[in-house]
Amino acid sequence: MQSQLSLWATKGVYGHFKEVSDSLIPPWLHVDDAVTASMSRIIGALPEEVAVMETLTANLHLLMASFYRPSQKRYKIIMESKAFPSDHFAVESHIKHHDLDPTNAMVLLESPTCNTLPLLPTSYILETIDAHAESTAIILLPGVQFYTGQYFDIPRITTHAQSKGVAVGWDLAHAVGNVPLKLHDWSVDFAVWCNYKYMNSGPGAIGGLFIHEKHACSIDSPMRPTTTNGDIMQRSGAFRHRLAGWWGSEKSSRFAMTNQFIPIPGAAGFQLSNPSVLDLSAVMASLSVFDRTTMDRLRAKSLRLTGYLELLLTQVEHPPYTIITPRDPAQRGAQLSLRLEACVMDRVLQFLDNEAVIVDERKPDVIRVAPSPLYNSFEDCWRFASIFKKACGMVA
Numbered sequence: 001m002q003s004q005l006s007l008w009a010t011k012g013v014y015g016h017f018k019e020v021s022d023s024l025i026p027p028w029l030h031v032d033d034a035v036t037a038s039m040s041r042i043i044g045a046l047p048e049e050v051a052v053m054e055t056l057t058a059n060l061h062l063l064m065a066s067f068y069r070p071s072q073k074r075y076k077i078i079m080e081s082k083a084f085p086s087d088h089f090a091v092e093s094h095i096k097h098h099d100l101d102p103t104n105a106m107v108l109l110e111s112p113t114c115n116t117l118p119l120l121p122t123s124y125i126l127e128t129i130d131a132h133a134e135s136t137a138i139i140l141l142p143g144v145q146f147y148t149g150q151y152f153d154i155p156r157i158t159t160h161a162q163s164k165g166v167a168v169g170w171d172l173a174h175a176v177g178n179v180p181l182k183l184h185d186w187s188v189d190f191a192v193w194c195n196y197k198y199m200n201s202g203p204g205a206i207g208g209l210f211i212h213e214k215h216a217c218s219i220d221s222p223m224r225p226t227t228t229n230g231d232i233m234q235r236s237g238a239f240r241h242r243l244a245g246w247w248g249s250e251k252s253s254r255f256a257m258t259n260q261f262i263p264i265p266g267a268a269g270f271q272l273s274n275p276s277v278l279d280l281s282a283v284m285a286s287l288s289v290f291d292r293t294t295m296d297r298l299r300a301k302s303l304r305l306t307g308y309l310e311l312l313l314t315q316v317e318h319p320p321y322t323i324i325t326p327r328d329p330a331q332r333g334a335q336l337s338l339r340l341e342a343c344v345m346d347r348v349l350q351f352l353d354n355e356a357v358i359v360d361e362r363k364p365d366v367i368r369v370a371p372s373p374l375y376n377s378f379e380d381c382w383r384f385a386s387i388f389k390k391a392c393g394m395v396a
């Protein structure tokens with residue numbers, strides 16, 4: 001970060017082209033490419049399928065602009081009823097943008113056991129896809145649900161939806177850096193995420209998007225397949241557009257200022273603007289730590305760490321809380337969401353606060369505890385559990 005500031009102070013705009021010897025960061029013109037290799041390993045993608053850019057919600061809008069092309073027949077979007085509000089707003093606004101009515105174009109998955117455990121079983125998701133198969137354009141789900149911590153069966157849901165002609169998008173806000181992902185092999189159509197949760201890049205950090213290689217050249221491509229009489233083929237997926245900006249246009253001609261958009265094939269072609277070098281520095285610093293391990297190794301530690309926390313929280317008599325996160329480790333990431341009995345929430349939070357234990361609170365009665373395998377220890381889990389039990393009045 002410091003070297004970038006002194007580069008700006010001494011070289012000004014030449015920083016776009018000049019190497020700095022002791023920096024992680026290449027000349028600014030190439031700064032976006034420098035993060036894609038590390039980022040792509042974390043989500044299981046090819047580097048060309050990844051762009052680190054904008055924010056989660058902005059990226060969702062950009063990809064929906066390309067993937068949501070409603071027709072009379074296919075116009076619905078399936079998502080959770082309890083989606084993160086930004087995802088709900090983004091989807092709702094796209095539907096309205098196309099002059100459609102969200103009350104019938106949005107199909108909201110409601111947990112069948114909402115009152116006890118607000119989870120969404122895979123079988124229920126697949127049945128809902130089947131029920132709306134003919135009329136659905138997109139299904140959008142979270143990789144790991146922010147409230148319950150449920151880790152969805154991404155490959156199974158993706159394969160099933162695509163077999164019915166439905167495009168599949170994943171919001172990976174709570175999955176990236178938390179669970180190993182194989183977006184390329186799973187053939188996911190598109191995904192978006194932020195880098196300020198398990199990716200540790202600081203509040204409001206620059207986000208990311210994934211678009212599968214199979215779509216790399218089908219969007220605004222100069223090589224768009226045409227029929228012999230020159231008509232553009234209307235084959236599904238072969239005719240999509242994007243909302244474009246200069247940073248998505250080929251680098252070789254980007255500064256020629258010709259107003260001819262030549263999209264970079266793949267995710268980089270979705271970039272709009274010159275990315276903030278300071279923002280990218282924070283993501284690079286985080287990725288340089290992730291580069292020292294693998295997601296499989298982090299996951300191995302995470303399974304034990306969260307399993308240990310679960311053990312400490314469950315091997316007790318009559319706890320005044322329930323774990324709403326799936327008990328099957330394969331269906332969750334690092335997080336355990338604890339639902340507290342009525343009235344104890346304020347007292348517990350106050351107690352934890354006094355002991356300098358900071359957890360996330362979701363009104364009215366849930367706290368989220370997520371031992372992060374990159375920097376949390378078994379001792380942290382033990383310490384949390386013993387203070388939490390005191391806070392709940394279970395031990396003196």
Ligand SMILES: *Cc1c(COP(=O)(O)O)cnc(C)c1O
Nearest residue numbers: 055056057084086146171173194
């Ligand atoms: C954190 C989070 C967001 C935040 O979106 P930004 O655009 O980065 O502010 C969106 N969706 C989900 C599911 C999240 O967890």
